[in-house]
Amino acid sequence: MANDILLKIEGLRASVEDKEILKGVDLVIRKGEIHAVMGPNGAGKSTLSAVLAGKPQFTVTAGTIEFLGQDLLAMSPEERAWAGIFLSFQYPVEIPGVTITNFMKTAVNAHRAGKGQDPLKAGDFLKLMREKMAFVQMKPEFAKREVNVGFSGGEKKRNEIFQMAMLDPTLAILDETDSGLDVDALRIVANGVNALHTPDKAAIVITHYQRLLDYIVPDVVHVLKDGKIVKTAGKELVAEIEEKGYDNL
Amino acid sequence: MEEMHIRKGDRVHRIYVLRHTLDGGGTSSLQSEIPQQIVVEGNARADVVLLVFPGISADIKLDVHLVGEGAEANVYGAYVCGGEEKVKIAVDMYHDEPHCNSRQLFKGIAGGVSKVDFYGKIIVAQDAQRTEAYQENHNILLTDGAKVDTKPQLEIYADDVKCSHGATIGRLNEEEQFYMRSRGISLEDAKVLQMISFIAPVLEHVEDETQRDALTARIESEIRNIIRNI
Structure with missing residues (x-):
């Protein structure tokens, strides 16, 4: 059914500094689906996630992206966030001097303002913070820490999923969320993502390896190679890639 | 010449705020009230915070003399310029005696066609062993x-x-800005957050919390105006 479509990418081409990275990507994601985008290094996986989130350094040269019927490419990164897109960064950015509490308060209230709602009361906000931090097993003292400053790899990724839980997006894009995670952190992150998933939402899991997909089971698997989706299949494709490698697809 | 002399064992904490109007409450100082010389005797301590608000041109010259063992001086400053301001700050920190500590921290934002000149010097005399002296300007x-x-x-x-x-x-770091925007924080709010957190290490030395909050709120609203006019 057409009204089940959350995201529709057609003929997407994108460049960074005049170098074309995405060379015609088509992708349709429906409500309730989890899509894995796999591929070798340099295939354009991170570019795809950056373009979806609206990173200014990337130029879209052709194609369209519709998100819930809206023209995504006409929207600023913050408007995309308000509309329900969330990107979990491969390399979460450190923001010296800004505490997680202040950061999230600004973000949550910006989302509310985008929906015409009043700012959350201080007590309600702190309650929500505590609840979502516990959800990803972040210690309460992290609330006062500067965003990602001095965090280990696992702490940064848990912080990403914490933010995702706070903002409750419709489409979550997880860019190499498994990189730099030990197995315990991987499980916490994956459980978080699975728990946040509902039939109204969707997720794109971008990864090089099978590992994360043992925990977050995809409905559809795509292989991105040299800026194009070269193969799409069900979750059985993951095992095939693991066995044959990307070169023999 | 304005001189501040701090006697043995005493402690002085002063805030000087150079600003045009008193919108939003708080205090304001005249440049002539800022001491040009601070003398700190043994085991005494001076903490000075200088804030130069947008729209203010200033020429501040400050000599600090640590003249007794165990003297301590901390000078913090922040300036925010968004137009045609000229801000000149010169600090000479003289360590004349042993076991003295000093710290200088100046942080500033320059927009428009403003011009900032910072000069800071630490002078440690031959007898001033066990000196600890730090100076930063960002x-x-x-x-x-x-x-x-x-x-x-x-x-x-x-x-x-x-x-x-x-x-x-x-x-201003653009990676930080994109990270914040991807969480729904507007570009304007992201910049305000970056700039306020940049000068916060100076503002935190305003000891009175009510005064600190009022000054922070006022600087924040002036920073927002500067961003809107870029």
Whole structure:
């Protein structure tokens, strides 16, 4: 059914500094689906996630992206966030001097303002913070820490999923969320993502390896190679890639 | 000449705020009220915070003399320029006696076609062993038209000292901005957050919480105006 479509990418081409990275990507994601985008290094996986989130350094040269019927490419990164897109960064950015509490308060209230709602009361906000931090097993003292400053790899990724839980997006894009995670952190992150998933939402899991997909089971698997989706299949494709490698697809 | 003399064992904490109007409450100072010389005797301590608000041009010259063992001086300063301001700050920190501590921290934002000159020097006399002296000056340039010159200096004649100085001039980090925007924080709010957190290490030395909050709120609203006019 057409009204089940959350995201529709057609003929997407994108460049960074005049170098074309995405060379015609088509992708349709429906409500309730989890899509894995796999591929070798340099295939354009991170570019795809950056373009979806609206990173200014990337130029879209052709194609369209519709998100819930809206023209995504006409929207600023913050408007995309308000509309329900969330990107979990491969390399979460450190923001010296800004505490997680202040950061999230600004973000949550910006989302509310985008929906015409009043700012959350201080007590309600702190309650929500505590609840979502516990959800990803972040210690309460992290609330006062500067965003990602001095965090280990696992702490940064848990912080990403914490933010995702706070903002409750419709489409979550997880860019190499498994990189730099030990197995315990991987499980916490994956459980978080699975728990946040509902039939109204969707997720794109971008990864090089099978590992994360043992925990977050995809409905559809795509292989991105040299800026194009070269193969799409069900979750059985993951095992095939693991066995044959990307070169023999 | 304005002189501040701090007697043995005493402690003085002063805030000087150079601003045009008193919108939003708080205090304001005249440049002539800022001491040009601070003398700190043994085991005494001076903490001085200088804040230069947008729209204010200033020429501040400050000599600090640590003249008794165990004297301590901390000078913190922040300046925010968004137009045609000229801000000149020069600090000479004289360590004349042993076991004295000093710290200078100046942070500033230069936009518009403003011009900032910072000069800071630590002078450690031969007898001033066990000195600890630190100086930092960090700047953010908002526009191509703004200009910052910073000259940190060290002049050390003693051999058992811990001294350091550092100066930086940078721009607002765009990776940080994209990260914040991807969470729904508007570009304007992201910049305000970056700039306020940049000067917060100076503002935190305003000890009275009510005064600190009022000054922070006022600087924040002036920073927002500067961003809107870029």
